[in-house]
Amino acid sequence: MTADILLQVLVSGLLIGLIYALVAVGLTLIYGVMDIVNFAHGEFLMLGMYASFWAFTLFHVDPVIALPITAVLLFGVGIVVYQTVIRRVLKAPMLSQIFATFGLMILLRGLAQFFWKPDHRLIPDSLVSGNIALGPVQFGLPQVIAALGAVGVTGALWFFLHRTRLGTALEATAIDREAATLMGIDGQKMFALAWGIGAACAGLAGGLIATFFPIFPEVGSNFILIAFVVVVLGGFGSVTGAFLAGIIVGLIEVLGGFLIGPEYKTAIVLSLLLIVLLVRPKGLMGKA
Amino acid sequence: MSNRTVLDPRKALGAVALLAFALLLPLGITDPARLNFFILILMGAQLGVAWNIVGGYAGQVSLGHAVFYGIGAYCSTMLALSLGLSPWIGMLAGGLLAVVFALVMGWPCFRLKGHYFAMATIAVAEIVQILVTNSEFLEGAVGLSLPLDRSGLAAMVFLSKLPYYYIILGLLVVTVLVAWAIERSHIGYYFRAIKDEPEAARALGVSLTRYKLIALSVSAFLTAVGGSFYAQKEMFIDPGSVFVGAISIKIALVAILGGVGTLMGPVLGAVILITIEEYSRTLFGSTGSGTDMIIYAMMIILVAVFSPAGVMGLLQDLRRHLPGAGKTSETR
Amino acid sequence: MRFMVGKAKGQRSATRRQVITRFVATAALMATTALTGVMFGSSGARAEDEIRIGVIYPLTGAAASTGVELKAAAELAAAMVNKEIAAPDGLTVAAGLPGLKGAKIKLIFGDHQGNPQVGATEAERLITSEKVVALTGAYFSNVTATASQVAERYGVPFLNAESSSASLTQRNFKWFFRTTPHDDLFVTNFFTFLEDMEKKTGKELRTLGLFNENTLWGNETTKLQVRLSDERKFKIAEKIIYPAKTTQMTSEVQRLKAANPAVIMQSSYLGDAILSMKTYKELGFSPSMLLANDAGFNDSEFLKTLGKDGEYIISREVWALDQAERNPLIKKVNDLMRERSGVNFNGNSARSFTGIAVLADALNRAGSTKPEDIRKALQETNIPGSGLIMPWKGIKFDASGQNELGQGIIVQVQGGQYVTVWPTEVATKPIVFPMPAWDKR
């Protein structure tokens, strides 16, 4: 019995952890390329969820099928945000950048409420609804699909960054902007690309969790703190770090909540973050 | 003594005029809601100036100042409720408790740099919020209410808004004076040196930890005092109103909007931010369509995009470029 | 990569063009500031015979969807009082305001964003700038606490229609009135209901799993539940206070599942209510009874969102649509509501509607807009149950300002509807018990 519960808790933690990882990789990518912390990242997630919701409601396209569309849409949103706002604060001090993305966060929430009402919505019957039981362990199919999707997207991102020309250029910009510019890489283009990809990752995460999570304008605020924790724990700018940290955070959160008390689950995760930072001031895989 | 250390008479005159204006302002206001509006501005300004000491001058961006604010609010309220202590004493006690907390938290956190430091401050503040929310001793999420029946100067509870106005004006003046004194002393120079080039500062004998801790402690003390004032004004506090991240962000926003590292920037920032916030809400908030948030957000983004140095930076740019303006006596 | 990217380095001397752009930006900012500043004094001319009532709700932020619904209900009540819409006879609001020579009421809305300080600020603004004669709101108990504090200071009546924290009426306030029953009563009802159920079904329902959210409301509810289960010999198998606005509830549900109580008592706002239901299903956890504490579980969105997964939950309520079957008055009012705003009433909006009705009744009897007169009239309120759309015995305030005649009902979701199942005298359908397991539906 106890072993069963433990196993169940670990599986649940792993599933949610993979989703945290997916939300966080976009955030960490943007940070890695241009040293900007995007406070509006949770809102990209929210937009991704709404994109799935409308695709389902208006065109009866299942969120899972709509994922590519969601990704493309959010890629566009990321580019637009970059071109209209971020590009203009590139040279500003860190505080102005925080200010700008914070404003963006409020703006996107406001717009969502304006256009789509503050209501909570849910996609009632996705393709992937239902449950699977594996021996004593139960899990929701949506969660499993979302977790698998998270692995897939993160893997694809890793492949893109390390095995394609464009991705390598992006990675080069992340490592040394000036050197990359000297090598003929267009920095502006890379930044825009980072925002596009970052937003698309958040959008994909949104599309994947839209199958089981309520959708509302403020939904980003549920995820953003955890996403920050994952990014910092993994080390700002490290995609692999964020992936690992996401899983760790998911496991610790669910396990800690189960063992110590759910009211402290966030505190447990945050304490872990502080402890790790004390030992490794740049996170688990942060670049020195 | 070099003549430059003497007060610039024009600035002194300006300060006196500003203070006189602030002192006389309530005389022309009969409407308590409008007076309340000015109190909110002064509260925002006081917190902004306090944050600016560590976040602006010393360049250590804290996004967890709500923890000090909450400590101040809870400390004075608990002392008043359990021991019947006057909030004036509670305010000082809250400030000191915040200093102790700042030292404990700063010691490890100051090993971190930049965004890592900022994130650590968020984490600390969130943890404290969770602990307070689950603390039986502090009444958890239920919060603490101050009784209405004990009013008067000693209890710092008033039926009229006017005493609150003057108290917070007094606190703001004290806070600005502290910031001013720091700015002019060697500590202020050290703060700016640490912000600009920490390594170079060390090579000149500046202990980073020591001066960062000084900055955080002073800032924490003043922020806690602001928290105690909030408790006295609203007479009800709960973790959700004094320990939340939104407070931390707002405190920083006030300073950033006005211009970090300038003495009066946060005051200007508070005037603008609170005005936009209050009036976008009263004018558009009642529609329930989120318009107020949209307007508020647009303002924030515009300032961030067009004026990275805050409104104060804009004003200085203008002064430098406008023909016939006085030669730049600005030293920064 | 360095952290500040050397951007702050080297004071960039702005070019003239940049300065001009920035100047324009500053000017625009300053102008907006000044403009809003000018606007705050002038709240515009107002008609003489217009009675202004301040209404404070969460119109933006996490609870905005509820706030918007409450607003619609309050507006409907006001329209009826003002005879813009014909109200069914017999209803209190149908009387209008003859005592004030047919004056009209005007609702002035304030948005508290779920923030207690904003609630207080809005209360103050409504009282002093908007010159409202009475206030109502604020849904969230902690906002009601600060907003009513302001009303108390100014000597303006504050009628609370939908906050259920017991402590609100324990503050010895002179100007505070509450129409809705509070948590003490609701929680007591839970236990009485469980005892009734035990008698009826012969099954033991003595082990409880408390599952409450972590704000004022959830905390107070937990305390009451613990106290009552002691008094009435129930056993608490698990007590969980969870942080609201969470990303996952796996640990919580897992603990409940491990403790395996007969009854789950849950207090959640909408988002968490939906997420917890999803998690129950995901982990295949079906207690024999899920006894919810209103709020999220009774929100119009709850069933719309969850569809058949929301079936069979039992919730305490103050109102249910099936009451219309018993009372045609309720049906008529609900039809009007649906016509106007496209949604049915629910427990929250029905209470908001009632709040405005009670204020209008008091204004009418006071025959004056002086706060003191309104307060006296409120104290003397005596509305029979037949004049309300609530399943209450009526409205009559005790010395603390609490309505003595309110009562709660218990509803169950059956066939996509909330049907009243308790108390028996107002029940419309028998209860389905135990709750079917997820895989047997």
Next chain:
Amino acid sequence: MNTPPLLAVDGLGKAFDGLVANRDISFIIHHAEIVGLIGPNGAGKTTLFNCLAGFHTPTTGRIAFEGHDITGTTPEAAAELGIARTFQIVRIFHSMTALENVMVGAMLRTKRVADARHRAEQELAFVGLSHRAETPASSLTVSEQKRLEVARALATDPKLILLDEVMAGLNQTEVREASQLVVRIHQRGIASIIVEHVMEGIMPIAHRMLVLDYGAKIADGTPAEIAENPAVIAAYLGE
């Protein structure tokens, strides 16, 4: 005379994650001595400076300053004792004026702002930047910024100053001025160690030269001796 030398370095080594930057370096610096420290790029000159000024903790060996062991000390303690330094890539306080930059240095010895200002004005005059006192430090030319760093370091009242490539990128007139500046520092009784690639700037004024290659000291002698040392020639030619 039995007074200890100003600086005595004995068997100093420094490795980063196994990568050896300094190995077994020993030397002595006397009061008011001008010592040139040269070597090919990557020879470990800056690492040595960082160890001396307390920025790195040596992996092995000892450093004694006026007879006191200061191995592994902090930069601020080193400054307190009288070791000042400049940086290879200038690190001026860009939000301050030239004068204020130097004042921060002077504040090590006096916390009174007016006194610090007075001292700073003297040091600015010493390096010939008086006319730029009120200029924002970020608007100074690179050559001026380098001199500003020297003034700032001198304001801390050091006994030893570590100058890291103060002559790099300067034109011939400026190099001559910089050399004269070093001599004037010497005349004030302050010892200096100068990392320099500009040989015509350092050779004429140095009392002694230290040469590093691959982290180790390969020569120690007068400029004339160094110029003919086969190991030194090999190190430079082999580069």
